[in-house]
Amino acid sequence: xxxxxxxxxxxxxxxxxxxxxxxxxxxxxxxxxxxxxxxxxxxxxxxxxxxxxxxxxxxxxxxxxxxxxxxxxxxxxxxxxxxxxxxxxxxxxxxxxxxxxxxxxxxxxxxxxxxxxxxxxxxxxxxxxxxxxxxxxxxxxxxxxxxxxxxxxxxxxxxxxxxxxxxxxxxxxxxxxxxxxxxxxxxxxxxxxxxxxxxxxxxxxxxxxxxxxxxxxxxxxxxxxxxxxxxxxxxxxxxxxxxxxxxxxxxxxxxxxxxxxxxxxxxxxxxxxxxxxxxxxxxxxxxxxxxxxxxxxxxxxxxxxxxxxxxxxxxxxxxxxxxxxxxxxxxxxxxxxxxxxxxxxxxxxxxxxxxxxxxxxxxxxxxxxxxxxxxxxxxxxxxxxxxxxxxxxxxxxxxxxxxxxxxxxxxxxxxxxxxxxxxx
Ligand code: GLC
Ligand code: MG
Numbered sequence: 001x002x003x004x005x006x007x008x009x010x011x012x013x014x015x016x017x018x019x020x021x022x023x024x025x026x027x028x029x030x031x032x033x034x035x036x037x038x039x040x041x042x043x044x045x046x047x048x049x050x051x052x053x054x055x056x057x058x059x060x061x062x063x064x065x066x067x068x069x070x071x072x073x074x075x076x077x078x079x080x081x082x083x084x085x086x087x088x089x090x091x092x093x094x095x096x097x098x099x100x101x102x103x104x105x106x107x108x109x110x111x112x113x114x115x116x117x118x119x120x121x122x123x124x125x126x127x128x129x130x131x132x133x134x135x136x137x138x139x140x141x142x143x144x145x146x147x148x149x150x151x152x153x154x155x156x157x158x159x160x161x162x163x164x165x166x167x168x169x170x171x172x173x174x175x176x177x178x179x180x181x182x183x184x185x186x187x188x189x190x191x192x193x194x195x196x197x198x199x200x201x202x203x204x205x206x207x208x209x210x211x212x213x214x215x216x217x218x219x220x221x222x223x224x225x226x227x228x229x230x231x232x233x234x235x236x237x238x239x240x241x242x243x244x245x246x247x248x249x250x251x252x253x254x255x256x257x258x259x260x261x262x263x264x265x266x267x268x269x270x271x272x273x274x275x276x277x278x279x280x281x282x283x284x285x286x287x288x289x290x291x292x293x294x295x296x297x298x299x300x301x302x303x304x305x306x307x308x309x310x311x312x313x314x315x316x317x318x319x320x321x322x323x324x325x326x327x328x329x330x331x332x333x334x335x336x337x338x339x340x341x342x343x344x345x346x347x348x349x350x351x352x353x354x355x356x357x358x359x360x361x362x363x364x365x366x367x368x369x370x371x372x373x374x375x376x377x378x379x380x381x382x383x384x385x386x387x388x389x390x391x392x393x394x395x396x397x398x399x400x401x402x403x404x405x406x407x408x409x410x411x412x413x414x415x416x417x418x419x420x421x422x423x424x
Contacts, residue, residue, distance in 0.1 A: 004360070005193070011047040011262050012195035013039075014076075014181055014210060015253060016202040017055065020221050022067050023249035029068055033355055035250035036070055038257075038267040040359045040373070041281070041289040047263075048195060050184070052076040052177045054163065054206050057089070058124040068376065070357050079161065079169050079206050080180035081129035087358075095183060099129045099172045102157045108170050111150045117143050118168065129175055135168040144168070163205035164225060177202075178209025185213070197262050201253050204228055208235075211242055218242040219256035221249050268293055284361045284369040284392050287401050292375060295424060296354040301345035313337045318393075318404045326386050326408040327419050333403070336424065343423060352379045368393045368404075374411065385414040 015021045023031055049072045053060055056078050075084045083092040108131050112118050118133040125132045135143055140162055151158050157173035188194045199217045200210035205227040211218040220228055222245050236242055243259055245252030258265035268289050297303045314337045321333035359373040371390045386408040392401045
């Protein structure tokens, strides 16, 4: 994973998922999509994206199927008790070893059985180093106090965390989202790869620990839970590196990137007219993100269909290049303009979204680049994804790219049902 980077990551974002990265009250996922295009256009190449969630691997994977979540570099799950690396989610077994110290779930279950207010969570959420219950708010302080006394008497070093006013987790003392992050930072330091900046993001009780790690910036998103705000008021009020954003969820994360000057903070998705926009970023990653935003708006008929646009399209596709459609057929690139023209407005008024994931660029000549990415489309309930490779070139002294070749293949199990339609 770190091989992708040539040096220390320039920014590491460590974010909770439910109600931080993902807004379950935003059916269009707009703030998440804003974050996605910002990340892929500017940060993917030299930064690290880390999710830190209370969810077990099982229900984390479910969420990834439901929401347009980017692929993270590192996934911390089950409230900081499980760490996994990369796309393949390679588990960190050293971390799990550390947590065995003085940990005994049987004793915990014996003790918790005496509390009728503690309702066990589903089996998927019981993990090797996490025992989880539901607990209603009115009983919470009393139960937590008595339970921790009982567990102390049994000489267990555990940590009790209450989140969302509903969930109670019991973990080894050395576990938790904060400890897992501290562990990662120690590992990076040993390799001389400590990120230049880190930003932690959260909304509820189990995120509080993230904000205690030295030298990180922090954002409690606009919709943060009372329990987190109260923790902050009691423990971290004077830390200028922690803010409570005014915007919700992922939009609050973008706000914090701006507030702490951590890098670009204008999401390409917020740019309505790329032609008029003054931010003229010249990077292959930005180019593909921008193109597919245009493509989404074009198919939704949110941009005007003008000769000027068609002319621009025509001049950005190299006529003699080839386009390999995911079903395997090849077409000359000069057909692409015609094809795009035909698609105008075919998704008008429909739920239709496009986003890119895992954008990576390699320069292969003085004026040419290979850009690879996953192009996702969701239309109604259906979702599909093409692994896409684009060869881009630029002419000297010209501030624009030419698309020479495009090659798409379906990701396994993510083929579109109707493949008769030609699209990019
Ligand atoms: C997630 C987990 C749950 C945990 C809660 C709070 O919802 O699925 O087990 O109790 O986060 O940490
Ligand atoms: Mg949350």
